[in-house]
Amino acid sequence: MNAKTTPLLSLTPLEKTPAQGVNLWVYHSLRRALMCGQIEPGLPLTIRGLAELMHVSPMPVREALHRLTCEGAVEVRDNRRVMVPQMTAARFKELYELRIVLETHAAESALPYCRPEHITELERLDALIDLAYQHSDTGEGSLANQEFHRYLYQRNPFQVAVPLIESIWLQLGPFVRFAKSKLTQHYRIDRHKEALQALRQQNAFALRRAIEADIRDGLASIQAVEGIHEHFKEQALSA
């Protein structure tokens, strides 16, 4: 195996569950590793290398990589090499703007379907976020945060936006994780509380504002990281 992929030694596969099948297990493990910033952007991922690392045949890895490609999490270069793209400032900005557009829409579309028991569950999920941050576990905090948002948006049984939102999260994941590892403290206004209040009041405007503010707060905390801008790849205009 090419030494350039040794950063993958930090890859921690999820527990194997037989019901899931190798295919899904590989996908979820890679997805998790990617979201947690365990895969170095710019380094080529090889099918056989990952298969060896995860003790599976190349087929499920191949399919998982293709799926992650489809979701925007990894990109295929001209030489057919697959890798996590390096983040550029402009793309980062576009992804965050799109996140706001999509998530405020998804939240509002879910509003009519939110029942008191849903709000109770959201409160529980929000408490899990607080717990993670109390333990200074930003990885768990991020995943719990996503679970909160995902649960909310999926209260709409006809919701079609979630796969799109997940794709944006995936694309932002590595860089956000890196940035958050530089944070020395996590002080946050709990916009989720504001969202919950808006849900109780069935106030669409307030809900959109809370979700947007939540996302912008997250963006601001990343931008406040000293020297973060130097970690963006020099951006090149499309050919």
Place this chain on the structure above:
Amino acid sequence: MNAKTTPLLSLTPLEKTPAQGVNLWVYHSLRRALMCGQIEPGLPLTIRGLAELMHVSPMPVREALHRLTCEGAVEVRDNRRVMVPQMTAARFKELYELRIVLETHAAESALPYCRPEHITELERLDALIDLAYQHSDTGEGSLANQEFHRYLYQRNPFQVAVPLIESIWLQLGPFVRFAKSKLTQHYRIDRHKEALQALRQQNAFALRRAIEADIRDGLASIQAVEGIHEHFKEQALSA
């Protein structure tokens, strides 16, 4: 091959180009067939069946189907059968709303990058749409319409919304094509002209309004089709 898949006999693969590779050719052929309503919703697609029909081995078909699954164009059922989902009224509505949300945003984000030569090209693309409709070729008209929108949004070199928008188009494609086949005449306000004017004036508000009106006009024309509502699948709430 299972007789239930015989509707695929209407599948017209694109011309094979060696530079493209079998994989991409199969994908683009299936994508095109799907978008043009050549694949009956609800009927199972089999890998080997399609491979035989397209004179390729099952591998490229398998990967193309998985990619189309990822893009929301087809869905995998519990029994692992892949098929084009039947459209429900609620999902149709959500997809159109999301289309408006995404495309108005994408257009606005492209606005600062639009040059006179881009507007000239958009005029040319708009003329192609008119030409298609003059020939009563709604299939070509739809594809040309998409090309107009795609070109516009991609004027922003950092645009990240287009794969998401394409996914929505893909999901809407079969039903829209079916609905348009029932239209006896195509009278449309040319919202593209309004969009072009907004671009010339660098007027973001007017641009958003034109794109939104364009999409809503398209929606209205479909809803005006007599009996169209009876072609939606009975909707079931998520378990």
Place this chain on the structure above:
DNA sequence: TCGATATAATTGTGATCACAAATTTTCTAA
């Protein structure tokens, strides 16, 4: 004839192989 069971066939997934393309390593000449 109908329903249940058994058998046969089909299907998607994972494994493995072959090959062209891409990359790395080795060799040679200046």
Place this chain on the structure above:
DNA sequence: TTAGAAAATTTGTGATCACAATTATATCGA
């Protein structure tokens, strides 16, 4: 020592196979 060419190795894609799961067909009994 360096640059270029040749050779060796690796890589992704497409082909094919095996197997468990699913579906279709045949058989049997009431």
